[in-house]
Amino acid sequence: MREMTIPESGSKRKLLDAAEQLFAEKGFEAVSVRDITQLAKTNVASVNYHFGSRDGLLALVMMRYMTPVTEERLARIDSLERKWSGKSAPLEEIIDALVRPLVGQVRKSELAERLFYKLTGRICAEQGDGLPPQIEDQFRQTGERFSRAFAKALPTVPPEELAWRIHFVIGAMIHMLTHQEILHRVSGGVSGAPTMEATMSRFIRFAAAGLREGTATEEPVKKGPQATFDF
Amino acid sequence: MREMTIPESGSKRKLLDAAEQLFAEKGFEAVSVRDITQLAKTNVASVNYHFGSRDGLLALVMMRYMTPVTEERLARIDSLERKWSGKSAPLEEIIDALVRPLVGQVRKSELAERLFYKLTGRICAEQGDGLPPQIEDQFRQTGERFSRAFAKALPTVPPEELAWRIHFVIGAMIHMLTHQEILHRVSGGVSGAPTMEATMSRFIRFAAAGLREGTATEEPVKKGPQATFDF
DNA sequence: TCACGATTGAATCGTTCGTTTGACATCGCT
DNA sequence: AGCGATGTCAAACGAACGATTCAATCGTGA
Secondary structure, eight states: OOSOSSOOOHHHHHHHHHHHHHHHHHOSTTOOHHHHHHHHTOOTHHHHHHHSSHHHHHHHHHHHHHHHHHHHHHHHHHHHHHHTSSSOOOHHHHHHHHHHHHHHGGGGOSSOHHHHHHHHHHHHHHOSSSOOHHHHHHHHHHHHHHHHHHHHHOTTSOHHHHHHHHHHHHHHHHHHHHTTHHHHHHOOOSSSSOOHHHHHHHHHHHHHHHHTTTOSSOOOOOOOOOOOOOO | OOSOSSOOOHHHHHHHHHHHHHHHHHOSTTOOHHHHHHHHTOOTHHHHHHHSSHHHHHHHHHHHHHHHHHHHHHHHHHHHHHHTSSSOOOHHHHHHHHHHHHHHGGGGSSSOHHHHHHHHHHHHHHOSSSOOHHHHHHHHHHHHHHHHHHHHHOTTSOHHHHHHHHHHHHHHHHHHHHTTHHHHHHOOOSSSSOOHHHHHHHHHHHHHHHHTTTOSSOOOOOOOOOOOOOO
C-alpha cells in the first residue's frame, strides 16, 4: 500500500524542480515548456499531462514557494500581536516578520540560494499581470495585516503617506531579492561572501528609518483608506 | 533644399511612437512587431527596414528616453557640485537630482504621463539582460557620479553599507515608477488625483531618511570598492 | 495471467514570431 | 524622359511556441 492514493510519478517533481530553476534564472516569460522538459529529461507532453498547461505548472511553482512564505508571515505577525497585545510592536520586528520568511524558506528548497531569492523576487514583482488568483489572495491578505501593523506602529504618519512609504519598502525588498548579484561582488566584507542575514539586517534598518521619517514630534491622525501591495 | 540630407519618412516616427506606447503598456517582451506596425498603421517590414531589427527599434526607443534623462541628471549633479564646491551637497538635493529628471521628461513626450513612468521604470528594471550597451554606459556613468556624491554627503556610512542603501533606493524608485497605479487609487488626497510632484517629495524624504539611518554621531570611514547600479 | 487505468513517447497540429524577398511606387535630379 | 535612391506593400520564409493525438508501455489489483 502506498501512502498516496493518487499515483505520483517522478516526472511531476522533476518538472517542478526544473521549472523553478529555469524560471528563477531566466524569468517566467523566457522559459518554454521545451526548455523545462529538456532539463527534466521528460517528454514535451508531460507538462500538459501533469499540469494541464504551461500556466498550470507556473501557478504550482509559485504556490509551492509563496504559500509557506505567506503562512510564516501571518504566523509571525500573529505572534507579534500576541506578544505586544494592545501596544504596537516595534517597527523593526514588523519588517522582520515581513522579510525573514522570504529568505527563511531557502533551506527547505533544493534550489541554489541566489536562485531562490530571484524566484521569490520575480513572483513579488509580477503583480497584477498573470498571477494566479490564489497568490493574489495571499498578497492581499498579507498586505492588509501588515498595513494595519505598520499603521499601529506609526500612528503619527497619515495613511496616505504611510501607503506610499510601504510601497517604497516593497520596491526596495523586491530589488534586494532579484538583483543582489550586483552588490554581492562589491560587498565582500571582511571575510568572504556576505550572508543574507547581514543584508536583511541592513534592509530592516533602512526600511525602518524610511518608514518613520519625521515621526519624532507629530500627533496621531485618524484612519483613512487602505491599499493592497504586492508583498 | 530640405533641412535634412537624410530622408525622413513619417513611418519612422510613427513606429517609434507606437512602439514606446506598447512597450510602456505591456512590457518589452510582450509586444510583437506586428502589434507595433498595426498601431502605427505601417507594413510589417517597415520595422526591419528602418531599424534593422526589432531589437534595433527597442534600443532606439530606450535611447530616446534615457539619454535626456542621463544628461539632465549629470547636469544637475554638476550644478550641485559647483554650488557646494568643496562641501558636500545636501542629501535631499542629490536624490532630487537623481529622480526629478526621470519624471521631468514627461512634458517633452507625447506619451501619456502614467505610460511614460512605466516605460522609464521598465528600462531601469531591465538591467543586465538585454539592455543596449549605450544605455548600460549611461547607467554606469550615472552610478559612479551619484555614488561619489552620496559618499561625500554621508561620510560616516561605510562604503559597503552605503552601496546596499543606494541599492534599496533604486529599487524603491523603480517600483514607484512602474507600479504607481496601485496607489493612485488610494492616495487621492484632499483634491482629486495626487501630483507626481507630491509623490516625488514623499520619495525623497523616504530615501534620505533611509540613506542617513544612524549617522548622527558616527565618524567618517575610509574609502572602499564601488558598485554599479541600474539607475 | 489478465485487464485497466496511469504514464510515457514520437509525431504533428495550428499559431505566432522576427525576418526576408521582390515587385511596385514615389521622389529628386540631370 | 530617364535613372537611381528611398520607401511601401503583400506574401512568404523558417523557426519556435503551446497544445494535442494516439499508440506503446508500465504498474498494480483482480
